Amino acid sequence: MLRVVGAKDVDSLFQAALQKYLFRGKLNLPPPVTELELKREVCATLEKNRTTEQVLSFLGAGCWQHVVPEVCNEINSRSEFLTAYTGDVYTDLGRFQALFEFQSLLGDLVAMDAVTYPSYDWATAAGDALRMAINATGRKEVLVPLSASPERVRVMQQYLGAGKMRHFGYDERTGQADLQSLEDMISEETAAVYIENPAYLGFLEKDAEKAGKIARDNGALFIVGVEPLSLGVLKPPGEYGADIVCGEGQPLGLRQYFGGALLGFVACRDDPDLLNATGARLITMTDTIKKGERGFTFALPERVMFAKREESATFTGTTAVLWAITAAVYLSLLGPAGVGELSRTIMEKSHYAAKILGEVPGIEAPVLDSPFFQEFVVSFGTKSVKDVQSALLRSGIQGGKDITYDFPQYGNSALYCVTEVHTAADIDRLADILSRVLR
Amino acid sequence: MSRPSILGYHAVSWQEPVIYELGAKGRRGFKVPEAEPRVKKAVGDVVKTIPGRMRRRDPPAFPELTEPEVVRHFLRLSQLTFGVDSGINAGVGTCTMKYSPKVNEALVRSPKLTELHPLQDEECVQGVLELMYSLEGMLCEISAMDAFSLQPRGGAHAVFTNARIIDAYMRDRGERKEKDEIVTIVLSHPCNGASPAAAGFKVRTVYPNMKTGIPDIESFKRAVSKRTAGLMITDPYDTGVFDTNLEEYIKIVHEAGGLVAIDQANLNSVLGRLRIGEFGADMCQFNLHKSFSTPHASGGPGCSPIGVKKALADFLPVPIIERDGGRYRFDFDRPKSIGKVAEFYGVVPNVVRAYCWIRSMGPEGLLETSAAAALNDNYLVKRLSGVRGVTLPWSRTFPMRLQEARFSLESLRRETGIGIEAVNRRIVDYGVQRIFPGHEPWIVSEPFTPEPTESSSKEDLDRFAEVMKAVCDEAYTHRSVFRNAPHNCSIHRVDMKAATDPKRWALTWRAYRRKRSQRSITEA
Secondary structure (H helix, E strand, O other): OHHHHOOOOHHHHHHHHHHHHOOOOOOOOOOOOOHHHHHHHHHHHHOOOOOOOOOEEOOOOOOOOOOOOHHHHHHHHOHHHHHOOOOOOOOOHHHHHHHHHHHHHHHHHHOOOEEOOOEOOHHHHHHHHHHHHHHHHOOOEEEEEOOOOHHHHHHHHHHHOOOOEEEEOEOOOOOOEOHHHHHHHOOOOEEEEEEEOOOOOOEOOOOHHHHHHHHHHOOOEEEEEEOHHHHHOEOOHHHOOOOEEEEEOOOOOOOOHHHOOOOEEEEEOOOHHHHOOOOOOOEEEEEEOOOOOEEEEEOOHHHOHHHHHHHOOOOOOOOOHHHHHHHHHHHHHHHHHHHHHHHHHHHHHHHHHHHHHHOOOOOEOOOOOOOEOOEEEEEOOOOOHHHHHHHHHHOOEEOOEEOOOOOHHHOOEEEEEOOOOOOHHHHHHHHHHHHHHOO | OOOOOOOOOOOOOOOOOOHHHOOOOOOOOOOOOOOOHHHHHHHOOHHHHOOHHHEOOOOOOOOOOOHHHHHHHHHHHHHOOOOOOOOOOOOOOOOOOOOOOHHHHHHHOOHHHHOOOOOOOHHHHHHHHHHHHHHHHHHHHHHOOOEEEOOOOOHHHHHHHHHHHHHHHHHHOOOOOOOOEEEEEOOOOOHHHHHHHHOOOEEEEEOOOOOOOOOOHHHHHHHOOOOEEEEEEEOOOOOOOOOOOHHHHHHHHHHOOOEEEEEEOOOHHHOOOOOHHHHOOOEEEEOOOOOOOOOOOOOOOOOOOEEEOHHHHHHOOOOEEEEEOOEEEEEOOOOOOOOOOOOOOOOHHHHHHHHHHHHHHHHHHHHHHHHHHHHHHHHHHHHHHOOOOOEOOOOOOOOOOOOOOOEEOHHHHHHHOOOHHHHHHHHHHHOOOOOOOOOOOOOOOOEEOOOOOOOOOHHHHHHHHHHHHHHHHHHHHOOHHHHOOOOOOOOOOEOOHHHOOOOOOOOOHHHHHHHHHHHHHHHO
16 A cells, blocks of 8 residues: 555655654553453443432433433444434435434424424524524524523523623512513514523423513514423423424433433424524435435525535534434334323422422422422522532432522522432432431 | 446335334334322322413324334334445545444443433542543643543534634633634635634635645735634645644734634544644644544534643633542633533543543554554545546645545546536445535535545455546446436435425425425415
C-alpha cells in the first residue's frame, strides 16, 4: 500500500501533510488492555454504582424510571440500526421507514400532523420550538411560566440568547399558570407562549386551552411541552390549540442511563410556514417509480444547515435516531389500549403514594392543590430535605428531587415520582420509613 | 444487458408495510402492569380528577400488534438498513464510519449503567463519575487542552456550545457589543457557520483560492477585524487538505482579540499526531461517534465533548466533575458558566464506550489508528485517481490527504451527463453504502468524498475502487442504466415530488391518510 501511495513509511506521509504540527511525543495514557482486562476493570468501576434496581428510587424530574420491554433493547441492539448513519433511502430504507413510523406514532399521540426528526432532549426540543416560533412570526420574545423546569429553562435560554425569554407567574397554591399575568405580559412582540403539561412539578394545567387562546388572540404561537405517557389520559395538545408540541421521549422504552438516553421531539401543525421556520430534517413518505411501492425522502431539504449553513434556522446533525426508533417500537408494543392503561396505572400508583405520604405526620403531600399525573411535591415541614434524603438512603431509598433551592416558596420540599414500576409495598415502605425519619 | 461480474448483489426487499397496515384490532404486544386492588380501592377513579375538558377522548390511532409481529417488523426494517457492520462504508466521508467494538456494547448494557438515575445521591454514582472524569482526563491529554465538558450531544451542538462560550467570554470582558462576528472557512463542516449563527453571531465566511485549495492569508486577514469574536473551523478541511497556515490564522485572530475554536469532530486521521492545544487553539471538540468508535446509531445519540484552555474553563457548562481525594462530585457553583446546553451530563453510554476504546487502544493503538486511517485514505486516493471521469482538485498542491479526500465528477458529468446524484443512485447497486458528495456550497463541482477510516481492509478499498470504476465506466458505455437506478436495492427510484409539495408530503401516517382522501376527492 505504501508503494502505491508513494511514501517511504507512514511517518513520512504525516510529515508531508502535517509538517511542524506533527506531534512526536508520547501521549501520557495508560497502556492498552485486552478484552478480558477491560471487562474486569470497567465492571469493577461500575460495581461502585448503586442503581435504581438496588435502591428504591422516587426520582423523576426529566428522566423517569419505567418498565422497558425487552423488545426495545433487542431492536436497538440490532447492529444494522446501531451502526448505520447517513445512507440514503436506497441503502437505509429501514431507517427511513422506522423514523417515519416514529413521526407517525408520535403524531397520533400528541394529535399533530407533522413531526420532525428527533432532537437531543426535551430542553433542546423546546429550544428548537421557540426558535421556530420566532422565525415563523418574525417576533422577538417568548413567554414561559415560572413553574417550568429550571433545567430546561436554562437550556432554552441558551438556544434563544440573552433577553428573549420573559416569565409569567403561577398560582403558588395550585401551580396553575396565572393567565392574568400572561394577559398582562403578552404583546405584539410575543412570538410564542410556552407551557408544560404535565408541568415540571407534576400538576396538570387545567386551563391550558385558555392559555392557547390568549396566545392566538395576540398573534402568538402556542407551544406545549409534554411528558408523553401522560397522554393516555390527558388530552393531546393538538386538540387544545397547540401550534407546536415538544417533549421528552425517554419514557418511551429508553432506560435511564444516568440521563444519557434522552430523546427530544417536536411536532407541529402541517403548515408550510411553520415547517419552513425550522431547520430540522423532516421525513416524508412518497412513491417510487414502481406502481404501488412506497418510498421515503426528506421534505423541504433546502432548509437545513447542510444546504444553507449560517442561513439555516438552526443547526442540526447527529441527534438521537436510535432512540426514536426505540420509541416507535415501544409505542407499537403498547398499542392504543396499552397507552391508556399505562397512564391510568401510573396515576393510580402516584395518587396512592401522595395519599399515603400525606397521612404521615410532619409531611404535606401533595403540596399543590391540582390534578397531577406521576409527580407531586412533598413537603417535610421543618426537616431539611437533605437530612430526609440521607436517612432514606441509609434504608435503601432514594428520595425525590430536592426542590428547596429552585422553588424556595415551598420550603423543605422534594419532587416525588411514582410510576408503574412501584408496587404498593414499595410505597408503603417509603411511608413507613419517612414516618420514622420525621418522628 | 451485460453487467460487470462484480455486481451480483441484491438488497433484501421485503416490501414491508408501514406498521399501521399490520396487526388487527384487539391484539396486544405488551402487558402493562396494573395497580394492586388495594391501590385502586384507595384512590378510586383517578382519571376523573382531570377535568373533562382536559381528558383524552379517543385513544391514539395506533396499530394493534402482538409482540412477535412487532419484532418481525422492526427486524425486517433493520435488515433494510446498511450499517458499518453490513459492508463497505468507505465512500461516506466526513462521517468516520469506523467499526465499534462489541465488547464496549456489552459493557454499556450493564444494568450498573442503564439503571442509574441522573439525580441519584453522589454516593451511588461514584463508578460512572469516575469513568466520566477519566475520559475527560484522556481527552485533555489527546488535545493538549486543560478542561473538558462532556455535555454536548452532537458535533453541531458542540460547535454551538463553543460559540456560546465565546459569547460569554466576550460579555465577561465587556466586549460582546463590538465583537459580534465569527469567522469561518467554507471548507469546514457547515455547522461552523450554522451553530455560531444560532448562538447569535454574524458569520463571515472565507473562501479558498481556487488555484491552491486553501484561503490566501490576505483574504483571511480581510475577514478578520476588531469585530471578530472568534474563528471556528475544521482542519483538516472537508477536502482532506490540512492547511498548514493554521498557526498563522490563529495568530491573526488572537491579535484581533478573538478566540479560536477548532472543530475536531474528525480527529481520526491525526489522532495522537496533532495536539491542537499546542498551537494556540483556545477550544476544540471531538465527536465520540466519529474518532472514538462509538456507534453512529442511525444518526445519534452522538456525544461531542468540548475542550478548552484554562482561561475559558470557568465558562464551561455546569456541572463539572471534581475529584476530592478518592471521591467524585458535581460542581454546579460556577458563576461564569454559560449554564446548560442540554439536560443532565451528556450521552453517558457513549462516554463509557469511548473510555473503553481508548483504554483498549493505549497510546500506541491510537497512533496505529491514525496511521491506518491515513494510509487507507491515501491508498484509496491513488486507486481512484486513475478512474476515467474522476479528478482530485489540488492534487498537485496537496497530494497527501488526511481523513478523506474530495474528488470531483465534473469531467464525468461533462462527458456523459452523469453526475454525483446519478452515480450515487447506481453505486448502491453494487452492495456498498452510498458515497458522500460534499457539504454545500459545492466548492468542488459534482463532488464526492470517500473516507475509508482504519476499519477498511485493503480488499475493501480495492473493491470500492473497482466499484467506482465500474460505475464511471457505465456512464460512458451504458448510460441508460442510470435513468431508473437503483435496480438491486430494496426499493426503486423515489419520486421526489412529495419533498416540496405541501399537498403531497406526509410526515405522519395520519397526514398521509388525510391528504390521500383529499386528493381523491379533488381528483374525483
